[in-house]
Amino acid sequence: xxxxxxxxxxxxxxxxxxxxxxxxxxxxxxxxxxxxxxxxxxxxxxxxxxxxxxxxxxxxxxxxxxxxxxxxxxxxxxxxxxxxxxxxxxxxxxxxxxxxxxxxxxxxxxxxxxxxxxxxxxxxxxxxxxxxxxxxxxxxxxxxxxxxxxxxxxxxxxxxxxxxxxxxxxxxxxxxxxxxxxxxxxxxxxxxxxxxxxxxxxxxxxxxxxxxxxxxx
Numbered sequence: 001x002x003x004x005x006x007x008x009x010x011x012x013x014x015x016x017x018x019x020x021x022x023x024x025x026x027x028x029x030x031x032x033x034x035x036x037x038x039x040x041x042x043x044x045x046x047x048x049x050x051x052x053x054x055x056x057x058x059x060x061x062x063x064x065x066x067x068x069x070x071x072x073x074x075x076x077x078x079x080x081x082x083x084x085x086x087x088x089x090x091x092x093x094x095x096x097x098x099x100x101x102x103x104x105x106x107x108x109x110x111x112x113x114x115x116x117x118x119x120x121x122x123x124x125x126x127x128x129x130x131x132x133x134x135x136x137x138x139x140x141x142x143x144x145x146x147x148x149x150x151x152x153x154x155x156x157x158x159x160x161x162x163x164x165x166x167x168x169x170x171x172x173x174x175x176x177x178x179x180x181x182x183x184x185x186x187x188x189x190x191x192x193x194x195x196x197x198x199x200x201x202x203x204x205x206x207x208x209x210x211x212x213x214x215x216x217x
Contacts, residue, residue, distance in 0.1 A: 033060040033114035040110045040123040049099045049127065051079070053110055056090045058083060064093065065111045070103040072124075083112075101129040104156050131156045132180075135211035137201065147192040151185075151203060153211055158182045161205040163189070168198045180205055191217050 038054035051066055061083030067075040079097050099106075109124040133154050140148040151163065158181050165174035173194060178187055180203075189201060194217045204210040 031059070033116060033118060034058070035061065035112055035120075035122075037112070037122045040108075040125055042108050042125040042127055044099070044127055044129075047098055047100060048096055049108070050094070050096045051108070051110075052092060052094045053123070054090065054092050055087075057088050058091075059086050060115045061085055062113050062115045062117075065113060066095070066097070067109050067111065068099075069107045069109070070105070072107050075109065078108075101156060104129055104131055129156060131205065131207065131209040132203065132211045135203070135213060137213045137215060147190070147194070147217060149189045149191065149215070151187040151189060151201065151213075153185050153203060155180045155182060155185055155205070157205075159205045159207065161203060163187055164202045164204070165189070165191070165194075166200050166202070167195075173199070174201075178203070191215075 035058045036056035038056060040051060040053035043050045043052070053064070063083050064081045065077055066079040066081075068078050069075045078099075079095055081093055081095055084091060106127045106129060107124060108127065110122050112120045112122055114120075134152070136152040138150045138152055140146060140150075158179075161178050161180045163174070163176055163178050164172055167173050174189070174191075187203065191199070196217055198214065198216050200212055200214050202210055202212045
């Protein structure tokens with residue numbers, strides 16, 4: 001079953017995949033290690049991800065561990081939360097962690113470690129990060145070059161793309177192929193030859209991801 005969660009700028013997909021032994025609510029025995037796990041949610045907000053997971057009941061739990069991966073092969077720990085141990089009433093755990101995007105697709109999984117040290121992977125969540133971010137149009141500070149700009153932005157991958165300028169009539173007045181590097185990018189734009197008008201500059205990579213900014217000449 002696939003859950004699709006959306007925020008203002010990101011889409012989050014959660015794959016429900018309880019892979020360990022999960023007991024029913026009425027089957028919890030406080031003398032044995034068991035859990036009635038529901039699911040985990042991951043809600044990104046800029047450089048923070050808010051995690052929330054729901055447990056109906058649990059016995060002999062020690063802690064929960066959240067791990068991160070970009071390939072679902074190599075995982076590293078980013079958070080540990082102590083279990084409230086034995087309980088028959090439903091409980092929701094919440095934790096927020098700083099996250100610097102390392103790829104277009106990131107994966108987070110939650111593990112349960114019981115009091116005997118046994119580990120169980122309970123859920124895996126995929127977070128789709130925006131490829132292009134932090135777009136700024138920086139004007140040249142010199143008066144003689146006041147219609148020259150630098151397009152500053154961040155890209156999660158290296159690719160070819162285009163930078164296009166469109167006027168208020170919808171006409172393309174500037175169009176060129178550009179190289180987008182993984183990480184920080186700076187692209188120059190000389191608008192001194194443009195007519196007096198309102199414009200929008202659009203930077204787009206070859207996958208269709210785009211950034212835009214309005215300016216007046």
